[in-house]
Amino acid sequence: MSYLLKTFSTTRPEAEARLPKARLVEVFSSVQGEGLLVGYRQVFVRTYGCNLRCTYCDSPETLKESPMPTVCRIEWPVGTGRFETLPNPVEVEQLTQVLQRFLKMPHHSVAITGGEPLLQARFLKAWLPAVRSLRLKTFLETNGLLPEHLRQIVALLDYVSMDIKAPSATGLEPEKTWPMHRQFLEVARSTNVYTKMVITPRTTDDELDRAIDLIESVDASIPFILQPVTPFGQEPVGVSPARLLELQSRAAARLSEVRVIPQTHKLVSLL
Template identity: 35%
Template sequence: MMMTAKISEIFQSIQGEGKYAGVRQVFVRFFSCNMRCVWCDTPVSMGEGNSNYQELDLQDVFSRVSALWKNCHSVSLTGGEPLVQTHFIENLLPLMKRAGMPVFLETNGILYQQFQRIVDDVDIIAMDIKLPSSTQDRAYWQEQEEFLKMAVAKDVFIKIVVSTRALKADILKAVDLVAGVSRDIPVIIQPNYYDMPTDFPKSNGTLRQSVSRPPFPKRRGSISCTEINNVVISKCLEFQEVCLSRLKDVRVLPQTHKWMNLR
């Protein structure tokens, strides 16, 4: 039986988040996720009964990546959560390594047992520590600690998305987790401007569609988006100070690609 994966889209753009913001990448967006964050910016890649994906085999994915590879820094495996489809990825990565394509894994850092199967072939890891108060999902501290213990041998950085609901207790727990592995791991605090997106735009089912929103919607209920932004930015600056008390490299950076209306 031919090995396939559920792929939402493959495209070339710039990395808009974190330590490598601004570099050109080929993005392979895997369909499905093991979490349901309330502020998810790619609901098109979540498996909630939709079919916003294509079943692609190894050679098809590799061929599409190769066609877009010129002048790129790395190949970003993103989602959704790529490690939901680890069996496919562990067969895809050797093809990329032989072609000289560095692999950039974007992950929530929960599926550490699956990560162990591919860690040797991954070059860069963008690990998203989810604050339960921010995501409105349960905590995964133990799983993420196990993941980070393996990832620290690679070029890894942490991303923490902060919403208006993010609690200081959660950021303290995240700092304990990271510092317990290495104080040298960079942490990117990312402001989330969209609080509890009950009116989140839905996909029309087109494979290559990306979710698009203006930077500042006028209002959300009785609260203006400017007010939300002010709360979030204040939290980000406060949390940066908390993190810097124990970690060496902590930055506050937004999603830069959103400001340029890019995927």
């Protein structure tokens, strides 16, 4: 048994059965590499499970096609890239204790990522008050397609990074994608929300226009990030600079804040 596991207290069996638990992939410390919080140090909590199969997914270990993880990897010591393990599923109290150990080093916020974290909204609803009690900001990275799940925890979030999923990358029917995104953004606007769209060689002008329509219909001042795909897996080819500039100009004609931001953590080989 690792030293890390020995530090955890246990919950009485009858209470344990009532408390929500989460299946996690890993917890680690790194620098946020995407969106508006680029450069901030965060504790990343990566959840298992996703309701999409995006062509550009760079976390295949979170998908159900991967073996269900029997353990969660916990980086220790902080920032070393070395890991210990914690049995899945993880209890609220256990994850809080893990987080407290990470806070021996200053962090701006906790980033809940995946996979799709909102699939475990019941656990997050129980756990996020503990994060707030540690005076940490909460940051959710999500595919933006589960508005009712978001509604359960939105009051406990400081930041929401909402992906806008182009049907060309997900295979979803457009008439299902866009209404769900709109409902989601309506809920998320009570936080510091920004939207992000991964641009692949197959992203169409129509998909970009639908994304612009969506944001503009809710609030044209909500930031919109165009994230050029990082070649990986099913997306082996990137997007040309000329195409990125063309799409940014198209969006900036109607929205207040449009930026092109790549996955900067990939550029410096951070987790």
